[in-house]
Amino acid sequence: MLGMYRLSTSRRPRADARRNYDRLLAEADAAFRERGVDASLESIARRAGVAIGTLYGHFPSRRVLVGALLRERNETLFELGDGLLAHQTPDALATWVRAATAHAATYSGLASLLASGLDDEASELHTSCLRMADIGERLIAWARESGIVRADATGADLTALTTAAAWLREHMSLEGADRLITLTLDGLAPARPTLAGTR
């Protein structure tokens, strides 16, 4: 339900307001897919058939608009993360990194927004960034204790890899991004004992 109107204080939003909100969201999604997250807000309002002031009335900043569009997508991502944490299959880490990367590459330019959203408390994307970082943190902690990654692997490694790979998907090929993920995950593997050692 992409166009779900967020209930504010008032119980029933005016019918035209709701329709405008939904149309703006739909057009913004289309524009962001075509032109990236910096697409012209004025063109979005035009395509939605409303005045530019209406867009600002519903979405006071570009980040609010992006945040609204990402809400559901975030939920399903978080559910995946929780599931991975619960089941702890061997490929949980790889699955998570690839899913988070795909999410961060939803729109071109989103990776930058997420990268700054992690530090910037004022950003509307901040809490979802924290949530993503937290899932990564807990996954890597589990992986560390299970001995399937190096002892010095950190949550920051995951967010760096995730955002960087998302950027790669936008600017180079999808395969290149996936390849970087593969290589980095291999680099995260613990040094294997060379001689007799444990097996």
Next chain:
Amino acid sequence: MLGMYRLSTSRRPRADARRNYDRLLAEADAAFRERGVDASLESIARRAGVAIGTLYGHFPSRRVLVGALLRERNETLFELGDGLLAHQTPDALATWVRAATAHAATYSGLASLLASGLDDEASELHTSCLRMADIGERLIAWARESGIVRADATGADLTALTTAAAWLREHMSLEGADRLITLTLDGLAPARPTLAGTR
């Protein structure tokens, strides 16, 4: 000599033209450092004390301006690459990747420009991108034959890593970028024999 005037057809450029060219370059460098590669051209012209038309007269596009600023920096990078290829020390690959990354992170936003410059033949950055890719290609070929990286390691892996790490430097921490380089290089190492094996 950052401000070296490029000799065009005419032997002696007019004195004011040369001065404007140099001042524009200097102000552009400052602006790009402060605001990234998308800094306002109008403000650059203003700060250089010339009309906007003068900027366009010397630099018909933003990419030409960036290309002019990067020329010397490119030269020293290429010389480093050639040196590494000649000497073939064990850490040649790591040295190259870090140097190329630092270069691609000269200005914020440059990584994107270089990524597109590699494919776009019309870009003024295209030849230098090709040159960088070529050095990487030859370095990784040598490393492959020396057995210090996996057999499936490719030049594309290096450019992906380089540009992605440069983007990371711009958007997250310098250490995060370096860490990704370390992990990926580790991932590029050949699978070590687990039991008896060679050596």
Next chain:
DNA sequence: ACCTGAACACCGTTCAAGT
């Protein structure tokens, strides 16, 4: 309660007119 669109500031780019 919400919408409209003019208003302001700023920018990229071109080009006729100057020197």
Next chain:
DNA sequence: ACCTGAACACCGTTCAAGT
């Protein structure tokens, strides 16, 4: 040969006026 700056198009953002 080079410089100037007006001109055009486009955009982000705000806000008084409408319904």
